[in-house]
Amino acid sequence: MNKLLLSAVAALALVSSPVLAQPTDILNASYDIARELFEAENAAYAATGATVTINQSHAGSSAQARAVLEGLQADVVTFNQVTDIQKLVEGGYVSEDWTSDFPHNAAPFYSFPSFLVRSGNPKNIKDWGDLAAEGVQVIFPNPKTSGNGRYTYLAARAWATEEYAGDEAKIEEFLTKLFANVPVFETGGRAATTAFTERQLGDVLVTFEAETLAVVKQLGADKYEAVVPSVSFLSEFPVAVVDKVVDARGSRDLAKAYLDFLFTPEGQEVAAANFHRPQDATVAAAHAATFPAIRLVTVEDAFGGWDKVAADHFADGGLLDKVFVNQ
Incomplete structure (x- = not known):
């Protein structure tokens, strides 16, 4: 078989090979009192022009960590304690340096x-x-x-x-x-x-x-x-990309962009309006009357x-x- 024919066969193979569809949705596994917060965050994120669908799963933070380890295909986790994300690190689902992936040690807001x-x-x-x-x-x-x-x-x-x-x-x-x-x-x-x-x-x-x-x-x-x-x-609410899931699904960029939004002024405003204390100093100052010292x-x-x-x-x-x- 000549080189020209080999090239044609190779090209045909590439055209006929199935192309993996890029995901259009991600799953956020979160703590159980955060339902209303993330309904609002997701709506605000969509208003920026983002077309990804954010699916939610809510339960106790520790229960959610166990669920991910047992197979819940969460692209991101938004938990209410560091130790639950550390369980995912130990299980090989989240990178060891996850706290450096986002500002404020990867905690967009806090409470107590x-x-x-x-x-x-x-x-x-x-x-x-x-x-x-x-x-x-x-x-x-x-x-x-x-x-x-x-x-x-x-x-x-x-x-x-x-x-x-x-x-x-x-x-x-x-x-x-x-x-x-x-x-x-x-x-x-x-x-x-x-x-x-x-x-x-x-x-x-x-x-x-x-x-x-x-x-x-x-x-x-x-x-x-x-x-x-x-x-x-001080109760910081950390977030992380679940590397093992996003690498398998091809959803890393979607997951990262979504969590980045939580740290923007728009995302911080949503958090404050839902009574989570924001990290952004300007947003915090605007809501000072809501949060007693x-x-x-x-x-x-x-x-x-x-x-x-x-x-x-x-x-x-x-x-x-x-x-x-x-x-």
């Missing part, structure tokens, strides 16, 4: 554990110590299944560490009483909100400020009040970093388990 009480605050709940009082029922999600719940545990422990000058016996006693005041541990933050607002369980809901302010707006200030404690725990402790300052938290508190037999066991 706050309180929601019924109108008039009948139990006079003002700070963490009030949650351990006899006769007070507290609603928050299970720290075993929810990043929201883990932040609540860490915020309560940080307060107790200051209140009791690091006396571990007193800290554990306080946390044991607090956990004993929880009538039911829901698996995620939105289920906890539903238990408090629809099932009318409990005297106080502990959840992210973003959720407490949204409930007051949606259900009425005549029914609920948001209470900001004296101190809380509060002292926030960080995981590094209060607990020595996420790796130490995972080993000391959330590993099997760790300090969190002692609180459950002692109930």
